Amino acid sequence: MDNLFTLIPIGIIGFFILLSSFFIVKQQTAFVIERFGKFQSVRNSGLQMKIPIVDRISGRLSLKIQQLDVIVETKTLDDVFVKLKVSVQYVVIRDKVYEAFYKLEYPHDQITSYVFDVVRAEVPKMKLDDVFVKKDDIAIAVKSELQEAMLAYGYDIIKTLVTDIDPDSQVKEAMNRINASEREKIAAQFEGDAQRILIVEKAKAEAESKRLQGQGIADQRREIARGLEESVEVLNRVGINSQEASALIVVTQHYDTLQSIGEETNTNLILLPNSPQAGSDMLNNMVASFTASNQIGEAMKNSKKEKGDK
Template sequence: MLNLVLLPILGVFLLLIIFSGIFIVKQQTSAVIERFGKFTSIRSSGLQLKIPLIDQVAGRINLKVQQLDVMVETKTKDNVFVKLKISVQFQVRQDNVYDAFYKLESPHDQITSYVFDVVRAEVPKMKLDDVFERKDDIAIAVNRELNEAMGDYGYDIIRTLVTDIDPDEKVKAAMNRINAAEREKVAAEYDGEAERIRIVAKARAEAESKRLQGQGIADQRREIARGLEESVDVLNNVGINSQEASALIVVTQHYDTLQAIGEQTNSNLILLPNSPQAGSEMLNNMVASFTASNQIGEAMKEQNLKKSEGLKNKPKDKNE
């Protein structure tokens, strides 16, 4: 009866022991096997066997590319505190799993320490603007230092990136003000240049307008003079002398001017003599002025004639 009870228990125990000797290793993973605390072997991915109760899986090593983000706060050459985010991509070499598992207790802490050391050695040599411009140089320096240090522990540093640069808030505000002022300066220069172009173009247009206006006035006056000359010729042909013709033309232009002013409803007020008596008086004054000028001219001619005759009748000197 006792045997019937112990046999199933013993069978179950044996099955558990057998199954404890079977284990699975995932893809891109290595398992470290120890026997009584001593390293025995490294098993790769797949179904693996070990001696039950004797061999133990001491640990598993991830062979995938991993990323560690490290935030470092340091000071630049121009005494500005800045935070840098360094992203380190690393991987355990498959043929160095033993070194990665037994030589290094905490790879993340080790990598972080080296990142801090390199960044705080490189950034204080640069000004804040240089940190932004030369972030690739910082990444290369960190990558070189980590490869030299972590290679002995079986780690490859795939890539190191400076993914963020965050200065102090007051510094960022000052930088934004500087950028805004610089952009306003450029905008003002462009506005000034545009205004200069507009002024030059306007001056050129006004000069061209004045030139054309002067040319038009000259042409107008030339045509007026030609018209007056033709009018005087026509009047002379019908027996009207030049003085009377000029007076008639002036009176005609006077009434033409009054008519033109009357047609302009928006013209300014101009006070002019517009009665027939005023035109007659103006005509009489002009005729009188022409007559007086003719009389003065005739008198001057007679005086010049007498002088010339006196010089001719003057007796010659005996000594001549």
């Protein structure tokens, strides 16, 4: 019975020791096993076994892609202080877990130091505007430097990105003012072009209007002349000669004008002469004028004939 009570604790201890010899490694994780303080092996995902008491799990490394954000403050070629945020994506190389675990204790510090070194070597060669344009070149330079240095420590640099460029606040305000001034300048140019186009189009419209107006006046006068010609022909048929017909038409238009003025209640137009005898005097004067004009014309024709006969 005493032996039985002695064996039970030993069995329990043995069971727990046996149970502790098994362990599980998760996916995308590597365990480093040491035996008496010396590297023994690297265990990958799955159910693993180690010798109890002799072997121990010294450390764990993630095989997933990790990201480290580094903020670097430096000065550009045109003496502008600027902060750059560089994002470094890196991963432990599966076949170099030993180097990653034993050769480099603080990978974040090592990567940060290289990023600072490269950025502060590249950015001072550029002006501020070039930093924004050539940020990909800065990222490539950082990756190239890191890739070469970190491979020896078991790390692979997947990608580097310059994710933010933050100049000094006063510089940003000045840049915003410059951009606003440029936009106002462009807006003023567009407004000027629009005004010029409106003026040109308005001038074209006015010219076309004047042309059409002139054409209308010409057509109107042509029709008036045609009407006068027909009126003279009608009067000639009833025995009134052309001079008397023309005078009669003018007098008729004179009275038509007086009638038109009389129909306007708010007009302040005065037609002179405007006496009762004005129509008859105008008719007599015009007939006399036409007769004298014809006589002078006949005399000039006869004079030219006589000279031609001589």
